[in-house]
Amino acid sequence: MRGEKSCPNCKRWNNAEEVHCIYCGAELFEKERQVKENLEANPDPFKIPLVKIDSKDGYLLIFGKRMIQLVQIVFFGILSLLLWIASILPG
Numbered sequence: 001m002r003g004e005k006s007c008p009n010c011k012r013w014n015n016a017e018e019v020h021c022i023y024c025g026a027e028l029f030e031k032e033r034q035v036k037e038n039l040e041a042n043p044d045p046f047k048i049p050l051v052k053i054d055s056k057d058g059y060l061l062i063f064g065k066r067m068i069q070l071v072q073i074v075f076f077g078i079l080s081l082l083l084w085i086a087s088i089l090p091g
């Protein structure tokens with residue numbers, strides 16, 4: 001027995017194996033799907049969103065972006081260190 005799922009739109013009960021509401025056609029697991037998609041889009045919340053270096057960028061632009069990346073790495077390093085200190089402190 002898989003159970004039932006109430007439609008987020010019309011609140012009627014559907015078989016949980018249905019993807020769309022059989023009464024109004026709304027997506028039954030829209031919220032679950034969005035949560036899943038968000039997780040897939042951001043698999044690691046602590047992953048550093050570094051500036052992308054394009055191979056078409058000019059020399060100065062690449063240099064500038066590398067400097068930004070360095071700052072980002074240092075910044076996130078300090079941030080994770082602070083989080084780590086905060087997590088080991090009592091209270």
Ligand SMILES: [Zn+2]
Pocket residue numbers: 007008009010011012021022023024025026
């Ligand atoms: Zn419905």
